[in-house]
Amino acid sequence: MSSHPQHAGRAFNPAKVAIPRLDRRGDEPPRKQPKIKPDRVPRACMGCRAKKIRCNGVQPACKTCSDNATHCVYASSRKDRLKTATEHNEDMMQLLRSLRNSVGESDRDKIDDILSQVANDVGDAASTLQRSPDKFRSVDEEGEANVSATVGTNEDLDNMNEDIMSSEQSRATGYVGKNSEVQWLRQLHYETDAGSHDPSASQGPYGPPGTSDRASEERAEALRQRQTHNSTYQQHTSMFNFNLDDEAVDMDFMVDPLALPTIDIANRLVRCYIDNVHNSVPILPKKAFTNEFFHHYASIAQETPHMLSQKWQAMLNLVFAIGAVYSHLTEADWRGDERDHFVYYSRAWALSLKDPWWFSHPDLQQTQITGLLAIYYLAIGHTNRSWVVIGMAVRSGFGLGLHVRNEDRTATFVKKEVLARTWWGLYTLEMLLSVITGRPSVGIESYCSVSLPLPISDDEFEETRIQALFGTWARPTTTKEPVSLGGSSEPPPTGSIRDPSNSGTYLTSTVKLVEISQRVLTEIYSPGVKRESWKQVQQTISEILEQLESWASSLPPGLSVTPHQHGGGDHVMTYERNNLKVFYHSTKILTTRPCICRLDRRIPNQSKSSNDSNEKTAAICVTSAKAITALLPDALLPENIATERYRIYETFPWWAVVHYIMQSLAILMLELSHEASSRDEQSDTMTALKKLVRWLRTLRGNNGMARRAHSIVLDILKKMAARIPIDIADLLAEDQTEPAYADDTQAQSNLFTQGHVTDEFLGHYNASQQFPDYLPTGSYPPRGNPVLHMLNSPIPNLLITEFDQYNPLPFGNGEVFMGQLDYGEPQAGSSGMDGASGDGRNT
Structure with a gap:
């Protein structure tokens, strides 16, 4: 056995022994490095890999692909592919979120399900990767996309923080939603008090968006934390309610329900209503009503009995009451006693109180009475009562089918147009009251298919004229449906967006704006908005503002709300044009109000684009408020x-x-x-x-x-x-x-004070003395409070309690108003109202 250490190291030895490194001799050549093939590259292109040939790895095109003039593609690494796929998924999630508000409820639920399934996986993958510098930052880095829409001033949309039933005053005020200026004043008062003690009182926290149970729990927990942090007591809404619902509205049955004012006063009162209310809320057929009004007074003067239903006389007295309120507000020289409108109101109440209203099937006169009563309540400041009554009117309209297109072959063109305008008048008034009170609207656009008003004035309601101009015209049934022609190759003379300014085009313009307001209430102020992110609400606000500008640009020149579109010289519709300006700027305020707060302090990690959008939207809101002031x-x-x-x-x-x-x-x-x-x-x-x-x-x-x-x-x-x-x-x-x-x-x-009013305040014709047999026996309730009478009745009103003594609601039956009246020319001797047209203004 050799004793050389090298050989000794190869010998079997159960014990491991460290062998020292040998010194290299100086004449020994250097050890060769492993040989690397010169044609080996880290990654071959896709073409060479598919053909299984050598690739020289030159980018952007290898030699083989260059020689063959083929497209050369190099596959990314696995890590790069994961990064790219994650970024694409985030972009698609963001796109789905932006499209969510533009689809129906079923598709919205599908989007929510998809997002809930992939959000966590994409989020986990994104957290391990760094996004490319040339991409926008991810949704997770955008604070506005991760916070609920309640971060704006419309916070706490889905809850109520007071006891409305605690007092008579709070019950009179009722629930007031976040889109009402009453709530804005309440919030301002609270923030002013809270800010004086703690400047950070309104800075959150706020929960995340989403429909999952976890997101809902986090929002509820955020609300509890805000309530715990903000110790300032928030006063009842009724303390900031400037409406007069807590004042009594007694019906004094000492009045003679058949008594009438003199023809001079009655004519002026009807003129006030026709000139200043009818075009905006066309509940009554103008020509038919005025013709019947003069015919009735002519029959009294000639001592020839002219029998009218009690409901028609109730409507007439409500018209008198509304006109009387206007005469006192404008301080007209001919105005009567300051409480005369209560007299007319009491007469209307007595004439229409025949049967408990819930036993009566809806009819057109009952619907018109409730609509007029809503206008009267609104005019004297009883907004809560007005909202209740107009809801009844709209539901009666649903019951009569006024909300759908009328294809009755026996109905005349005039009747169809009058019924359509009656519906749209009720519809617009109900939406206004929903905006004022902050409550949901019952007049939902998707349920309506009734035709929009024709672009003609009420004074032009003649069967031959309508048939000649619009008989073959397929009228739009919604504000989103374009006007088209059916059976006619030529457009109608007045069928474009440049129609003349008249009551028809004014009502159509109002309806379109009202439907934009309905979208605002649904998509910005409804409780379900809490599930949206603030970024989605920003998108909704932007879309509605664009819709408003589109509406403004489509108005006829005589009704334009912008100075550069109004041609000037058209003073016929000045009042209506001013009304549209107010409606327009008010809707803008309603749309942009959620941005009037310090969102920069409420949204962590907010992007610059979001902050700029908030500031721009807030500026639009303030500008609109100043525009109303400038009017x-x-x-x-x-x-x-x-x-x-x-x-x-x-x-x-x-x-x-x-x-x-x-x-x-x-x-x-x-x-x-x-x-x-x-x-x-x-x-x-x-x-x-x-x-x-x-x-x-x-x-x-x-x-x-x-x-x-x-x-x-x-x-x-x-x-x-x-x-x-x-x-x-x-x-x-x-x-x-x-x-x-x-x-x-x-x-x-004095105008709104209810005193003890009797007929002695007014000069009048006593129709009951001239026609003593006109009113059936037993048609009046006992003198005194009608509600107390109902409470003692064998069949009490289930909706009236001892706390509701001043909330009159019952109405009786009667013939349908439309079927009784002729729409021809006024009768001889009563061709107009003081010889003036309905376009003037009576003060």
Whole structure:
């Protein structure tokens, strides 16, 4: 056995022995490195791999592909492919989220299911990879996509934080939703109080979007944390309600229900209604109603009995009542006693109170009575009652099929048009009240197929004219359906978007705008919006704003809401054009209101584009509030208040003047409270705010709602002035110079005060003495409170309790109004109303 160490190392030895490294001799050549084939590349192209030939790996094209003039593609590594697939999945998830609001409910649920299945997997993969620098950051990095829509000012949409049934006043106010300016004032008052103690009181937390149980639990937990963190007590909504629902509306049955005002007063009252209400809310057929009105008075003057249903006389008295309210607000020289509208209202109540209303099947006259009653309640400030009654009217319209297209072969063209306008009048009024009260609407667009109004005036309602102009025209049945022709190769003379300005085009324009408002309530203020992300709400707001601009650009020139579109010189529809301007800017305010808050403090990791969008949307909201302010007359001086005060009722929808003023005021006050604007912008906002406050002070002399609203606004401004640098010394000084009221929150103007009213206040014809057998015996309830009579009845009204003594609802039966009236020319001797057309304004 050799003793050389090298050989010794190969010998078997159970014990491992460390062998020292041998020193290399200097003449020994260097050890050769492993040979690498020169044609070996890290990755071959897809073409060479498919052909199984050598690839030289040159990029962007290898030698083989270049020689063969074929496309050379190199496959990415496995890690790169995973990264790319993850990025594509995130992009597709983001696309599905953006499309979610544009599809139906069933497709929306499918999208939610898909997102819930893949969101976690994609999120886990994305967390292990770094996104490419040339891509937008992921959804997980965009804070606006990961926070619920309640982060905006429409927070807590799905809950109520007060006991509405705790007092008579809170019951009179009822539930008020987040889209009402009453809630905005309440929130402003709360934030002002909370901000003085804790500047971070409204900074969250807020839960995530989504439909899963986990997302719902996280939102509920976020709400509990906010409530725990914000210890400031939030006062009842009724404390900020400037409506007059808590005031009594008694029916005084000492009046003679068949008594009538003199023809001069009656003519003026009907003129007030026709000129200032009918075009916006065409519940009654104008020509038929005025013809029957003059025929009735002519029969009284000639002592020839002209029998009319009690319901028609009830409608006439409600028209008188509405006209009387307008005459007092505008301080017309011919106006009667300040409580005369209560007399007309009591007569209408007595005439229509025959059977309990829930036993009666709907008929057209009952529907018209409830619609007129809703207008009257709204005009005197009883918004809650008005909302209840208009809901009854719309449901009666559903019961009569007014909401669907009329294909009755026995119905005339005039009758179909009148019925269609009656429906759309009720529809628009119900939506206005839903906006004011913040409550859901029952007039849902998808349920309606009734034709839109024809582009003609009520004065042109003649069978031959309508048949000649529109007999072969396939009229649109929804606002989204384009106008088309059926059986005619030529377009109708007045069938384009450039129709002349008249009551038909005005009502159609109003309906289209109302349906945009309905979308706002559904997609921004409904409780289900809490499941959406703030990013989705931003997209919805952007789409609605585009829809509003499209609506504005489609208006006829005489009804345009933008100065550059209005051709000027058309003064026929000035009042209606001003109404559309107010509706337009009010809808903009409603749409953009959720951005009037410090979203930059509420949304963590918010992207710059989202923050810019919030600021732009908030600026649109403030601009719209200032636009409404600009519509009001300027320079109200003490010496001309008495003569200029009525001008606001010629500019604004007079039955909701205070609503629009307070809506704009709330926005301007919120903007100031956040201190987010520049000094110049703040000065401009303060100027507009003071103008609105001064108009409230001007109107409070004969408007109980304005009086309450002025008191509420001043109280909040005083709190704001103690916390932020705003100067309201001039407003306070001016308020001291006006006559003081003992209790502004409970004060009642003479116009809206219910006293003991009887016929002695009014000059009238006593129709019951001329026609003593006209009214059937036993058709009146006992004198006194009708509700107490019902409570003692063998069949009591299940919807009326001892707490609802001032909420009249019952109506009786009667013949259908449409079937009784002739739509021909006015009878001889009564061709018009004082010889004037219905386009004038009566003050």
